[in-house]
Amino acid sequence: MAPLNIDYSTIVKIHAPATVANMVCGFDVLGFAVNDPYDEMQIRFSATPGITIINDDEYNLPTDPEKNVAGAALLAMMEEINEPVGFELTIKKNIKPGSGVGSSAASAAGAVVAANKLMQHPFNNEDLVRFAMNGEKLASGVKHADNIAPCIYGGVTLIRSIFPLDIVALNAPPLFVSIVHPQIEVRTADARSILQQKVLLKDAIKQWGNIAGLVAGLLKEDYDLIGRSLEDVLIEPVRSILIPGFDLIKQKAKEAGALGGGISGSGPSIFMLSKTQATANQVAEAMHQVYEQLSLDHHTYVTTVNHAGVRFVE
Amino acid sequence: MAPLNIDYSTIVKIHAPATVANMVCGFDVLGFAVNDPYDEMQIRFSATPGITIINDDEYNLPTDPEKNVAGAALLAMMEEINEPVGFELTIKKNIKPGSGVGSSAASAAGAVVAANKLMQHPFNNEDLVRFAMNGEKLASGVKHADNIAPCIYGGVTLIRSIFPLDIVALNAPPLFVSIVHPQIEVRTADARSILQQKVLLKDAIKQWGNIAGLVAGLLKEDYDLIGRSLEDVLIEPVRSILIPGFDLIKQKAKEAGALGGGISGSGPSIFMLSKTQATANQVAEAMHQVYEQLSLDHHTYVTTVNHAGVRFVE
Numbered sequence: 001m002a003p004l005n006i007d008y009s010t011i012v013k014i015h016a017p018a019t020v021a022n023m024v025c026g027f028d029v030l031g032f033a034v035n036d037p038y039d040e041m042q043i044r045f046s047a048t049p050g051i052t053i054i055n056d057d058e059y060n061l062p063t064d065p066e067k068n069v070a071g072a073a074l075l076a077m078m079e080e081i082n083e084p085v086g087f088e089l090t091i092k093k094n095i096k097p098g099s100g101v102g103s104s105a106a107s108a109a110g111a112v113v114a115a116n117k118l119m120q121h122p123f124n125n126e127d128l129v130r131f132a133m134n135g136e137k138l139a140s141g142v143k144h145a146d147n148i149a150p151c152i153y154g155g156v157t158l159i160r161s162i163f164p165l166d167i168v169a170l171n172a173p174p175l176f177v178s179i180v181h182p183q184i185e186v187r188t189a190d191a192r193s194i195l196q197q198k199v200l201l202k203d204a205i206k207q208w209g210n211i212a213g214l215v216a217g218l219l220k221e222d223y224d225l226i227g228r229s230l231e232d233v234l235i236e237p238v239r240s241i242l243i244p245g246f247d248l249i250k251q252k253a254k255e256a257g258a259l260g261g262g263i264s265g266s267g268p269s270i271f272m273l274s275k276t277q278a279t280a281n282q283v284a285e286a287m288h289q290v291y292e293q294l295s296l297d298h299h300t301y302v303t304t305v306n307h308a309g310v311r312f313v314e
Numbered sequence: 315m316a317p318l319n320i321d322y323s324t325i326v327k328i329h330a331p332a333t334v335a336n337m338v339c340g341f342d343v344l345g346f347a348v349n350d351p352y353d354e355m356q357i358r359f360s361a362t363p364g365i366t367i368i369n370d371d372e373y374n375l376p377t378d379p380e381k382n383v384a385g386a387a388l389l390a391m392m393e394e395i396n397e398p399v400g401f402e403l404t405i406k407k408n409i410k411p412g413s414g415v416g417s418s419a420a421s422a423a424g425a426v427v428a429a430n431k432l433m434q435h436p437f438n439n440e441d442l443v444r445f446a447m448n449g450e451k452l453a454s455g456v457k458h459a460d461n462i463a464p465c466i467y468g469g470v471t472l473i474r475s476i477f478p479l480d481i482v483a484l485n486a487p488p489l490f491v492s493i494v495h496p497q498i499e500v501r502t503a504d505a506r507s508i509l510q511q512k513v514l515l516k517d518a519i520k521q522w523g524n525i526a527g528l529v530a531g532l533l534k535e536d537y538d539l540i541g542r543s544l545e546d547v548l549i550e551p552v553r554s555i556l557i558p559g560f561d562l563i564k565q566k567a568k569e570a571g572a573l574g575g576g577i578s579g580s581g582p583s584i585f586m587l588s589k590t591q592a593t594a595n596q597v598a599e600a601m602h603q604v605y606e607q608l609s610l611d612h613h614t615y616v617t618t619v620n621h622a623g624v625r626f627v628e
Contacts, residue, residue: 026522028523029522030526158526158527159523160524160526161520161542166542168526170530195515197515198512198514198515200511201510201513202511204518204521207518208340208341208343208521208522208525209472209473209474210474211522212344213472213480215530216529216533219530219533225482228474228475
């Protein structure tokens with residue numbers, strides 16, 4: 001790569017969106033970005049080589065770059081830069097860690113997208129996904145890309161293959177997203193260990209019929225087909241027992257008009273897709289009612305699919 | 315349905331195309347029709363209620379409608395007709411039974427499409443698939459639709475769900491198809507029993523990443539993506555041991571420029587997709603060379619994806 005043109009006065013500011021991974025039948029391979037919430041980050045060159053992390057929020061996340069997901073992503077990037085360089089990164093997290101909407105991915109992806117812009121784009125999007133996956137590895141022990149890729153590319157993304165990395169951006173019609181975040185903790189390790197290593201072939205066939213239908217529905221902008229295909233016969237029946245009220249939330253959301261939805265990432269957040277804002281509002285209200293009756297603390301929000309990915313701001 | 319307008323002088327003639335089911339990663343859910351070979355059939359009303367089948371080929375298939383796949387399909391259709399009706403169906407099969415390119419589906423689908431036209435279209439395509447699946451049940455014991463649906467709809471079709479039936483026609487860019495039919499018998503029952511009932515979740519995930527990529531590749535007309543996605547990590551490694559020379563055929567076909575391919579249906583035919591006619595010819599030649607060296611009798615042919623399904627002819 002060309003020598004860096006280091007200008008200490010430049011500051012790059014970005015918004016890194018929340019993302020929904022494990023999109024129903026697209027477990028481990030399909031995710032999408034949303035417009036709200038997003039993390040706010042800014043980066044500039046520092047005269048001291050290495051990474052300085054400044055937290056501008058209440059989460060007290062580690063500032064040691066090796067223990068911080070944004071730091072881990074930047075460290076991976078710096079291994080491919082041929083000269084010593086220093087970054088000062090300020091992070092204001094608005095996406096609550098552990099909520100299941102890609103909080104760690106936003107930090108990791110936001111950091112490398114911002115640094116890449118600061119350096120005048122030496123790396124392409126696939127490189128950036130590769131770097132940011134190191135943040136996910138730090139957060140969850142696994143280099144997965146189904147939050148990272150939509151965070152960087154925007155929209156709905158397919159990770160066809162992780163080794164070698166093969167990311168396919170999928171067009172989608174306008175979609176409104178209702179999310180409820182019950183204030184409980186689902187440990188990613190628990191969500192992972194509860195899954196069986198083997199599944200029935202006949203269920204797997206149903207699942208790939210559905211993901212094929214979902215991809216076709218998105219590309220053909222066929223809302224009915226999207227709705228019919230939003231079915232997960234393998235993961236959701238197992239993982240949903242970790243989320244109180246899951247079945248009722250889903251039933252009420254569908255009665256309120258949602259196309260369908262499921263567990264966001266490994267939970268505990270639940271997302272539902274709708275064709276209109278009005279429906280999405282009713283769906284969020286229905287979600288709220290269920291947790292109200294269960295006396296479970298929760299937040300609901302209504303947003304849209306974000307087609308831009310990480311955004312640069314003034 | 316409205317009373318039939320029976321005209322004994324009308325003859326409906328059709329061509330029912332061969333089809334490739336189990337399209338690589340789309341086991342049980344994705345199939346496509348080809349322009350060659352096709353069965354020729356003609357149907358007319360008969361004054362005798364019931365079904366008369368006349369074979370105009372060398373295969374000596376049963377003419378008892380309950381034992382003939384076309385007859386079984388017509389019988390299912392007649393159950394939904396409110397009056398006694400007689401059909402005389404003449405079948406000239408060009409698609410060799412047992413070759414793995416939807417011979418039974420062509421008979422069953424062709425018969426009901428022709429009868430429906432003769433009756434001035436009382437049934438829709440989904441009805442016709444439903445009826446024709448009874449022919450498949452007779453032929454293989456299972457009501458599967460991944461040959462029937464592309465035979466009737468044309469092009470590449472997704473069977474998202476079989477109960478309830480949900481068929482999605484997928485657009486595709488021009489594709490050339492090389493097929494080799496080794497003159498051996500693979501019993502469908504063997505091809506079925508060799509499969510494990512359970513599969514590794516991690517392999518299933520790979521498979522649905524690939525089918526999602528394949529559907530996206532077809533709809534986006536992205537040949538590279540189609541090629542990368544034509545990978546089956548679950549069924550092919552097991553079933554291909556029933557087909558002599560399979561791995562070498564596949565390797566040589568890819569070296570000759572094929573995008574990819576696999577077992578057609580449950581075999582023994584092998585199909586390969588290419589972007590151009592010239593490549594498809596080279597691929598067929600490569601297939602031929604392999605079986606020539608193995609001294610195995612075989613036929614090769616080069617055709618294209620058929621986007622019309624069953625065609626009416628003069």
